[in-house]
């Protein structure tokens with residue numbers, strides 16, 4: 019078996035709305051296509067032997083799984099379960115999985131959850147490798163499995179955002195605030211659009227650059243604090259070795275501390291220096307890190323970190339340098355090894371504690387005591403491996419939040435303000451944090467910007483503190499929203515038009531509207547980026563924009579299938595219609611399956627929001643069952659039973675009645691405007707445009723936009739060639755009209771027919787379709803054309819997409835002939851076909867062109883000087 023294709027879904031999707039993070043593989047079972055698990059010797063036993071955990075209770079996918087393997091299931095399902103189990107075993111608990119055979123026998127879609135996407139994709143490959151080996155040999159080497167699990171863990175660790183960020187994200191998710199990584203500087207965005215805030219580790223968008231620079235300048239910090247009466251170590255800065263002796267005198271002689279002027283993480287620091295040789299060595303060590311060197315009096319005491327967030331002390335920790343405690347039997351080396359066996363210890367910042375290592379400082383400390391690694395420590399004796407208490411060098415942290423003296427609280431809060439930091443880590447050396455600092459000769463040694471949170475939320479001893487909460491409360495105080503309204507629009511036809519119209523309506527409210535369409539991303543009237551931008555990445559551009567107050571997102575099938583949608587929930591989910599188009603792509607083969615894809619938009623609409631559904635489309639109306647949102651129906655039928663029942667129960671709807679576009683709110687009838695007055699509906703003659711306008715109006719109305727604003731927007735929105743090229747662009751050529759439209763599936767031809775049939779004069783069609791459509795689609799196009807036009811010119815696209823020239827035209831003609839009384843001719847070159855049609859159009863007629871190249875068609879028409887369109891009426 020082998021993987022044909024791998025998709026990584028990152029948002030609500032076709033398979034699940036509640037499990038956004040899914041890997042989807044297209045798996046070809048090859049020789050195992052017809053063999054079930056019970057027909058392969060030794061497979062069930064082999065699986066139970068390699069992954070015995072499958073037998074144990076735990077995640078739901080394990081239940082009865084091995085029994086089912088014995089009874090006989092497809093190997094694709096085995097791959098699904100193995101992929102889940104590998105991740106669970108690598109400490110990434112996952113549970114959701116699905117397997118579905120495609121239309122092609124032997125090819126399956128295997129879907130499973132991931133926690134980390136790199137690990138998820140790896141798990142897919144590893145699961146297939148394991149299943150292949152099992153099926154062929156009945157086993158899988160234990161060493162391979164071990165390596166797989168190690169690789170899965172490594173990939174996860176590499177992707178980790180760091181412990182402080184992870185804990186903040188947990189809090190963010192608990193509060194339902196959306197977040198996303200930004201592709202730069204490990205920054206993350208919290209919230210959407212205009213309400214967004216940013217974080218980078220524990221720097222926030224509120225953190226001021228002056229405060230950070232000051233904190234990084236230890237000497238400057240000390241000066242500011244000293245001037246404000248805060249106790250700081252007596253000290254001085256030197257740049258040359260020959261200043262050292264003098265400096266030691268100035269701070270009052272030994273013991274002293276020597277450290278780099280701008281260093282961190284304890285690098286280059288030597289404390290408790292008691293003699294000249296040691297001082298000289300310490301000077302050199304500090305000099306390696308920074309040009310300037312601080313010489314300070316050494317203050318005996320314990321090391322504390324006070325964390326101040328948004329003006330309040332939120333946690334206090336005592337930090338103890340890396341050390342081991344003797345037992346009277348083991349050597350120091352053995353004690354270190356023993357300590358490192360603690361599963362909480364790991365490399366760097368990723369774990370609760372960091373591994374103990376031996377370095378220059380350790381040897382120096384040993385030297386002072388006359389120890390080496392083979393020394394056996396007496397029972398109970400503490401041997402320090404570092405002189406500073408950084409967690410990243412193996413230190414431990416003890417929570418002291420409940421012990422700090424109120425005077426010290428006041429002092430710390432004042433210090434954070436003096437330095438100008440919203441999030442500050444204040445390093446204090448004092449023998450007892452529960453005594454006022456000044457009374458017992460304690461000092462502030464440093465103030466840190468971007469302090470680590472690990473020692474507070476997972477201290478080695480004492481109560482863990484939720485220090486993420488005050489950060490989020492600072493960035494999003496009560497009452498401050500984190501989300502902008504999101505309107506998502508999907509359907510087979512009319513998405514772009516409805517998206518543009520909805521955006522245009524919201525613009526009447528003076529809000530900044532960001533929207534995505536098949537033509538590009540826009541913010542208000544500005545084009546941000548041209549292109550087919552109906553996927554999640556384009557939606558992200560809008561949601562990440564700090565000026566956007568409302569997002570209106572055309573959400574097409576392609577993006578939903580490829581990577582899921584870009585947001586966890588929307589306020590309005592509009593589903594216009596579901597018809598046969600794009601079938602056979604992405605393993606979506608039936609209209610029912612397509613409805614399932616588009617229904618995701620209804621499903622992710624939040625309960626307080628509205629799913630705006632087409633009551634006239636059975637499959638769309640049925641989506642009401644799938645959503646927890648409130649429902650608003652739109653319908654072209656004023657007497658639609660569904661709408662009547664809905665409004666009688668107090669529901670919201672929009673209908674086309676007596677020539678008006680009207681909102682129904684329970685018993686109330688709110689008329690927006692007569693359809694004939696709306697440029698978009700071409701004098702009321704394009705019914706599907708009326709339907710699109712009903713949907714857009716309902717979307718806006720449900721978000722509080724007034725009827726007056728909606729009316730104004732509808733009166734000023736037109737489907738001009740400039741605004742919406744290729745979408746019902748009508749040109750007045752003096753004694754006849756030409757229409758350019760991009761209808762490209764049976765449902766949109768039918769919609770177009772609704773307009774064409776209302777045309778009073780003769781109707782001429784210039785038709786053809788892209789070569790990659792199915793034969794039957796061409797026949798349908800022919801049949802529908804014969805019904806809608808008096809005369810048809812059949813043409814082909816210049817790019818036949820692999821079909822022999824003339825074949826598509828033949829199918830269309832076949833369709834034309836099923837109807838009979840339609841005059842037709844075939845002119846395969848598109849430009850020629852258009853010219854012939856325009857040259858021969860009788861007075862009062864309408865020439866409808868469905869071109870391959872919208873631009874060329876419009877150019878040919880414009881060369882004939884159409885009457886300029888009237889400016890939009892106010």
Ligand code: ATP
Nearest residue numbers: 251275281282283284285314315316317321406464
């Ligand atoms: P970090 O980045 O972890 O904050 P750092 O490299 O910025 O470390 P400092 O905070 O200045 O260095 O010092 C590290 C530790 O050394 C302090 O937390 C304290 O334990 C000790 N220390 C520094 N200066 C003194 C001093 N004057 N007296 C006593 N101990 C000191």
Ligand code: ATP
Nearest residue numbers: 510511512513514515536706745746760761766769
């Ligand atoms: P695409 O899949 O190309 O992005 P879309 O869904 O964005 O298409 P539009 O670009 O708005 O749709 O319209 C394309 C064509 O579909 C229109 O020119 C018209 O012929 C037809 N159409 C528009 N609205 C509807 C509708 N509500 N029902 C059926 N057909 C429609």
Ligand code: MG
Nearest residue numbers: 445463464466
């Ligand atoms: Mg420090």
Ligand code: MG
Nearest residue numbers: 513514535536
């Ligand atoms: Mg579109």
